[in-house]
Amino acid sequence: MAETTPPSDFTARRRWMAVLARASAAEITSRLERAPPLPAHARLRGPETGLVMARGRQGGDGAPFNLGEMTVTRCTVRLPAGIVGHAYVAGRDTRQAELAAALDAALQDPALQPALLTAVIEPLAAAQAERAARDARRAAATRVEFLTMATMR
Amino acid sequence: MAYVAVKGGERAIEHAHAWLAEERRGDPALPELTVAQVEQQMSLAVDRVMAEGACFDRGLAALAVKQARGDLIEAAFLLRAYRTTLPRFGASMPLDTGAMRVRRRISATYKDLPGGQVLGPTFDYTHRLLDFALAAEGEPPPPAPESPAEAAAMPRVTGILAQEGLMAAEPHSEAEPGDLTREPLAFPADRPLRLQALARGDEGFLLGLGYSTQRGYGNAHPFVGEIRLGEVAVEIVPPELGFAIEIGDLTVTECQMVNQFAGSRTEPPQFTRGYGLVFGHGERKAMAMSLVDRALRAAELGEDAEAPAQSQEFVLYHCDNVEATGFVEHLKLPHYVDFQSELEKLRQLRATAMQEAAE
Known part of the structure; x- marks a missing residue:
């Protein structure tokens, strides 16, 4: 696998792309209102909606198989400084994909990154983590506590 | 098997579809169902349509359920038809x-x-008794209880x-799987x-x-x-x-x-x-x-x-219910010429049989 960015950027970039993929256009927009303005961008590709074939593994851990497709929207933009941003997000929200690509580009700019991480990515990540944690707590509440027959008598 | 192009019927078809649209809407005195309501409140129908339509998109599947008036096989068909209009960007890594x-x-x-x-x-452990409380509009149920979650694997x-x-053991493999949407x-x-x-x-x-x-x-x-x-x-x-x-x-x-x-x-x-x-x-x-x-x-x-x-x-x-539907339901299409030849053959056989019986 060819890495186009140094490993440190690569990890951070993977994370913000994952967060943006799970945030609606409305959520991203509302966070951007509290952030420094994004540089204007030019569209290089899309936003366009297509399909990704989701794969599973037989038995959960064996050979891959094609489970079924999912809708995915992608977008590529370029900033005046030349930085290129990409987005691939599940679903058909073209606005989300374009915002995510613009943010991906801006976040690669060391001058913009700290403010955008603080104002946009961290709050979105926290909201997503809380949604997941709430599901985990509701699931935990349905965990069966077995009683032995002796204590039931 | 063969079909013959027959002219006519356009007006009848148009009128039939107008009636279908009216039937789909139901009594206009009642509020119209929104796609978001279908997605949220008929969520297992939406899930089934995504599974059998082989396309994960809750909004599209909910729209298909609404358009198909709740006919889930018809809805899966609609979703399959829609996916053919989209390009494929690639395949995911296998889900973990x-x-x-x-x-x-x-x-x-x-x-x-x-x-x-x-x-x-x-649904397990529910009593499968009709809940008439759901027949009346009421307040949303209270939030489900929560317990501290362990991070245990x-x-x-x-x-x-x-x-x-x-x-x-499943033999480990990264082999490229065949895809029946691409090759029969x-x-x-x-x-x-x-x-x-x-x-x-x-x-x-x-x-x-x-x-x-x-x-x-x-x-x-x-x-x-x-x-x-x-x-x-x-x-x-x-x-x-x-x-x-x-x-x-x-x-x-x-x-x-x-x-x-x-x-x-x-x-x-x-x-x-x-x-x-x-x-x-x-x-x-x-x-x-x-x-x-x-x-x-x-x-x-x-x-x-x-x-x-x-x-x-x-x-x-x-x-595959979309394929099965196609072949079973094609029997509804005009088979007038096929049937005419069957009729003629049968008349001939009967005539011969009766003649032989008379002799």
Whole structure:
């Protein structure tokens, strides 16, 4: 696998792309209102909606198989400084994909990154983590506590 | 079989569709159902349409349910038709269901397994009595109770059995799987292709076949090793990036069905698994799929393969409800010329038979 960015950027970039993929256009927009303005961008590709074939593994851990497709929207933009941003997000929200690509580009700019991480990515990540944690707590509440027959008598 | 282009009927068709639209809407004095309401409140219908339409998109599936007036096979057909209008960007990395954010996880083989039995939002243990409270509009229910969640891992039950050597291991592979949406099925079909066909197959058909294996048509002795429902991250490697990124989550249901296996010349007696994985919350479908998957492995495991559920051609050629609908419902199309020739043949045969009887 060819890495186009140094490993440190690569990890951070993977994370913000994952967060943006799970945030609606409305959520991203509302966070951007509290952030420094994004540089204007030019569209290089899309936003366009297509399909990704989701794969599973037989038995959960064996050979891959094609489970079924999912809708995915992608977008590529370029900033005046030349930085290129990409987005691939599940679903058909073209606005989300374009915002995510613009943010991906801006976040690669060391001058913009700290403010955008603080104002946009961290709050979105926290909201997503809380949604997941709430599901985990509701699931935990349905965990069966077995009683032995002796204590039931 | 042949059809003849017949002119006419356009006006009748137009009027029929106008009536259909009115029937779809129902009594205009009642509020119209929104697609968001279907998505939220008919969520298992939406899940089934995504599974059988083989396309994960809740909004599209909900729209299809509304347009099809709740006919879920028609809705799956609509979704399949829509997907053909979209380009394919690529394939995901295989989902890691072991890392699922689990909402439900049960095992019928181990009571005290690591991670425990988590019931999740289930119909199980409800009394199946009609709830007339739902017939009246009311306040939303109170939020479900919450308990502190442990970060404990939920290992797969099949992994627990594999550690003891009691479960046949899945050979590790990164082989590119065949895709029946690109190439027509050929037989014998390998297991990845069979699983793709089953994952998009009709729930009712697979349920009946799975049931048949339990009733003696296929010698199955299954146990639910594990069922899990939850969200799994989807990763792709876009060529322009060259590294894997998460593009969102899929809700899936997975079933590991544990089956006896008597052993063969090369394999010792051990458990084998049937596997089910479906889009959305589809437990019945995942269970049926895992029963049929195991039945279809009979030949490769050196077992007798005489029951319908063990026949690849029988199962895979007939489990797709969109294809089956197409061929069954095409009988409605004008067959006037075909039938005319049948009529003439029959009249001739009858005339000959009566003449012979008279002689």
